[in-house]
Structures are given as structure tokens and as C-alpha cells.
Amino acid sequence: MEPEDHLFRREAGRMVATLTRIFGVHNLALAEDVVQDAFCRALEVWKFRGLPENPSAWLMATAKNRALDVLRAVPLVAAEDTRVTRRLLDRYEIPARTVSYHARSDPARERELLEHLAGGADLALVTDAGTPVVSDPGEGLVAAWAGRGGVVVAIPGASSVLAAVAASGVAGPRWSFEGFLPRSGRERRDRLAAIAADERGAVLFEAPGRLVATLGDLVSACGGDRAGAVCRELTKLHEQVVRAPLAELARQASDETIPARGEVVVVVGWGRGIAQTAADQSDSLSAARADVERLVAGGVARGDAARRVAAATGLPRRSLYGADRA
Numbered sequence: 001m002e003p004e005d006h007l008f009r010r011e012a013g014r015m016v017a018t019l020t021r022i023f024g025v026h027n028l029a030l031a032e033d034v035v036q037d038a039f040c041r042a043l044e045v046w047k048f049r050g051l052p053e054n055p056s057a058w059l060m061a062t063a064k065n066r067a068l069d070v071l072r073a074v075p076l077v078a079a080e081d082t083r084v085t086r087r088l089l090d091r092y093e094i095p096a097r098t099v100s101y102h103a104r105s106d107p108a109r110e111r112e113l114l115e116h117l118a119g120g121a122d123l124a125l126v127t128d129a130g131t132p133v134v135s136d137p138g139e140g141l142v143a144a145w146a147g148r149g150g151v152v153v154a155i156p157g158a159s160s161v162l163a164a165v166a167a168s169g170v171a172g173p174r175w176s177f178e179g180f181l182p183r184s185g186r187e188r189r190d191r192l193a194a195i196a197a198d199e200r201g202a203v204l205f206e207a208p209g210r211l212v213a214t215l216g217d218l219v220s221a222c223g224g225d226r227a228g229a230v231c232r233e234l235t236k237l238h239e240q241v242v243r244a245p246l247a248e249l250a251r252q253a254s255d256e257t258i259p260a261r262g263e264v265v266v267v268v269g270w271g272r273g274i275a276q277t278a279a280d281q282s283d284s285l286s287a288a289r290a291d292v293e294r295l296v297a298g299g300v301a302r303g304d305a306a307r308r309v310a311a312a313t314g315l316p317r318r319s320l321y322g323a324d325r326a
Contacts (some may be wrong), residue, residue: 067155068092071124078113080127080137088126101125102137110141117145129263131159135179135205158235161203164265167241168229171201172270178204181214192221201270208232208260215250218268222246227269233262285320288313292320 071077071094078101079085085098101109117123125132125141131154132138146152165171178195181204182188195202195218206214211230218228224247232240242249242258246268252258288309295305302321310317 067157068094070155071096071126074122074124076116076121077124077126078141084128085126096124101141105137110144113141114144114148117150118148131156134159134161134177160205160231160234160263160265163234164203164229164231164241164267165201167231167234168243168267168269170227170229170243170269171203171267174199175201175203175267175270178202180205180207183210188217192217195268196221196223199271202268204266204268206264206266208262208264211258211260211264211266212250212253214266215246215253218266219246219250222268222271224248224250226271229267229269230258231265231267232259234265236262238262284313285315288315289320 071089071092074096077085077089077096077098079098080100080102082098082100088094089096089098099109099112101113113123125138127136127138130136133142142152161177165175176195176198178191181191204214215228215230218226225245227243228246228249229241229243230249230253231242232238234241240258242252244252249258253260291309291312292302292305295308296302300308306317306320309315309320
């Protein structure tokens with residue numbers, strides 16, 4: 001028998017005993033089924049990487065069977081909202097202790113969780129309606145534990161990002177995930193300009209109360225004709241996907257044809273030819289600046305030269321002052 005198989009069987013026996021205590025002695029068969037399913041998935045990985053020496057921080061996305069198995073096995077659950085998570089645990093009669101861990105948690109809470117893991121115990125991290133770290137709490141905790149050499153296991157569930165890409169039909173073959181845009185200021189303008197100049201589609205999260213403003217800003221940055229989609233409550237009972245040019249989406253959000261309720265994902269369609277257009281504009285600007293330099297070399301004042309070339313090309317005069325001076 002290979003060493004890995006021996007360790008596998010030993011660890012499987014220990015987990016069966018643990019789960020039997022959790023499920024009750026009359027549920028030995030259930031405990032064995034859980035362990036067999038979990039370890040069969042892990043064995044092939046472990047044979048190549050070896051059994052993990054550190055406890056695992058399990059990232060929970062949704063209540064699938066594998067996630068429920070882990071929640072039943074871990075002693076502690078760090079939850080974005082303990083009230084929501086407690087309802088889930090109670091529904092499935094899971095006794096795990098819960099502590100709150102959210103975007104506004106004190107740094108001391110993260111240290112407590114790291115100490116829990118360092119002490120040899122597992123931890124499950126649960127967020128309310130998304131995946132930890134993906135525009136949800138957990139980035140600092142996961143980075144810190146991984147930085148110590150700890151094991152981090154993701155258990156994916158329903159993903160609004162991938163659901164929006166698939167259902168919108170406009171994201172294109174390549175796309176970026178932008179999360180939530182900055183609320184205001186130069187950083188927001190820069191991000192919008194980057195989306196507008198990018199040939200790839202873009203996927204954004206937005207709060208329902210800010211949807212109208214964000215769609216209006218996208219129209220200004222990307223143009224009203226660029227394709228888009230507003231996806232609400234994806235993977236839930238009241239799911240809605242509206243596909244239209246950005247200007248039409250902005251109008252429907254403004255008159256509440258698209259309700260300002262629920263969780264919202266905005267997809268900006270991929271821009272066919274945007275990269276080529278940007279290259280053409282760069283070539284035109286370079287040629288215009290060269291014209292300015294020729295006029296200056298001929299004795300024309302730089303300001304007058306810039307005005308003449310701006311009038312002839314339609315380019316902003318200020319953009320023509322960036323030429324290298326001869």
C-alpha cells in the first residue's frame with residue numbers, strides 16, 4: 001500500500017468518527033458517505049501534493065452538498081451576517097459556532113480568526129449572497145492565511161458574475177470584472193474612461209439606488225449606442241435580464257421599467273474595433289503634432305501653429321502642445 005493511501009484511510013477513519021459524533025451514532029452510514037465523497041475528490045490532489053499539513057480555511061459560496069458537508073465539519077464559521085448564516089445552519093441542523101466578519105470588522109477580529117487557524121482548527125468563511133473575496137469580505141483574511149502557508153479551499157456556488165456574462169450575450173470573448181466603481185471623483189472618471197477605451201466587455205456590481213447614475217456615466221463615457229445589459233437578482237426567484245444599448249438601459253432605469261431593487265450586475269458590451277479606433281486616433285494626433293512642429297520651424301509662433309492645425313483637423317488645441325520641441 002502506498003504511504004498516501006495509508007494516510008488517506010487513517011484520516012478517513014478519523015473523519016468518520018468525528019462526523020458520526022455530529023450526526024449521531026445512528027447516522028454512521030451518512031457519515032461514511034460524506035467522507036467517501038469528500039476524500040475521493042481530494043485523494044487525487046493529495047497524491048500529487050501530499051496531505052495538507054495545515055488546517056484549511058474553507059470559502060463557502062452557497063449551500064450545495066459539499067458546502068453543507070464542510071459546515072457540518074468545521075468548529076467555527078465566520079459570517080458576513082451571523083443572523084442570515086444562523087438561519088442557514090439551523091435549517092440544516094448544523095451546530096457550528098458563528099462569529100461576525102464583514103467589511104467593517106475591527107482588525108482584531110481578523111487576528112482572532114488567524115489565531116484560530118494557527119491553533120490547528122478549520123474555519124469556514126461565509127458571505128450572504130456572493131463569494132468571499134469577490135467584492136465581498138475575506139480578502140485580508142485569505143491573503144494573511146495563505147501568506148503563512150495555510151491551506152485555502154474555495155467551494156464555488158452560484159456566481160452572479162459568470163451568470164451575467166452568460167445570460168447577457170454581450171460580454172464578448174474577453175471581459176474584465178470591475179466590481180463596484182468608486183462613487184465619485186477622479187478615480188471614478190478614470191475607471192469609466194478605461195472601460196470606454198477597452199475593447200473587452202466589462203462586468204460591474206452596483207447598488208440599486210445608484211444604478212441610474214452609473215448608467216448615465218457609462219453613456220457619457222462609452223456612448224449611448226454601446227451594447228449593454230442590466231441583470232438583477234441572478235440565480236434567484238425574481239431574476240431579470242434586460243439587454244439594450246446603454247442609453248436605452250439608462251432610460252428604463254430612470255423611469256423604473258428596470259426596478260431599483262435587488263442585487264444588480266451591469267454588463268458593458270465588448271467594443272468591436274475600439275482598439276483600432278484608438279490606434280487611428282493616436283496616428284492622427286502624431287501627424288497633427290508633426291504639422292505643428294513644421295510650422296514652428298518655419299517661424300510661426302507655437303500658439304498660432306496649434307490654432308491653425310486644430311482648425312484644420314478638428315483636434316483639441318491643447319492636445320497639440322504635447323509634441324516634442326525641435
